[in-house]
Amino acid sequence: MIFVALLHAVNLGATRKVPMADLRALLTGLGLEGVRTYIQSGNAVFEAEPGPALRGRLEDALEARFGFPVPVTLRTATEWHAAAQGCPAHLRDEPVVLAFLRDPPDPARVEALRGRDVTPERWEVAGGTLYQTVPDGVRNLRLSAAVIERHLGVKVTVRNARTVQAIAAMLDT
CATH class of the missing domain: 3.30.70.1280 (SP0830-like domains)
Structure with missing residues (x-):
């Protein structure tokens, strides 16, 4: 595999x-x-x-x-291909990063994170990935990897959409 x-x-x-x-x-x-x-x-x-x-x-x-x-x-x-293609439609109008969740998060913790104001960023968890808009660039994220880890209780690692697509292409060769 x-x-x-x-x-x-x-x-x-x-x-x-x-x-x-x-x-x-x-x-x-x-x-x-x-x-x-x-x-x-x-x-x-x-x-x-x-x-x-x-x-x-x-x-x-x-x-x-x-x-x-x-x-x-x-x-x-x-x-990987599902994550690469799975960005929710309502987030696709801005640059997006993908936070890959190491383990499945507790749905209650995801809901609790929704209560945190990270405007102007928007985000959504789909499967094992948190898709996040980066309107002010990755250096200014309010919903950083550390914040995601602390609130969801799982380790995450973030990749930009270009990297995700490049790896998807590697999988096809």
């Missing part, structure tokens, strides 16, 4: 460096096939046997190799 692995919070500053060549070598060394990466933000595509232990195996190997914990969000190719 083909998977997309999203590494959380790597290569953002002077610390938490995960060179993509090293990531490809690590994943290949774990027996994953067809390993490819996209840009330096920790995106990998590979083939593997599905199973509940895959994410833990990746996280353990990343921490052992790089010396710090690296949460990983996994999506199958089918799930």
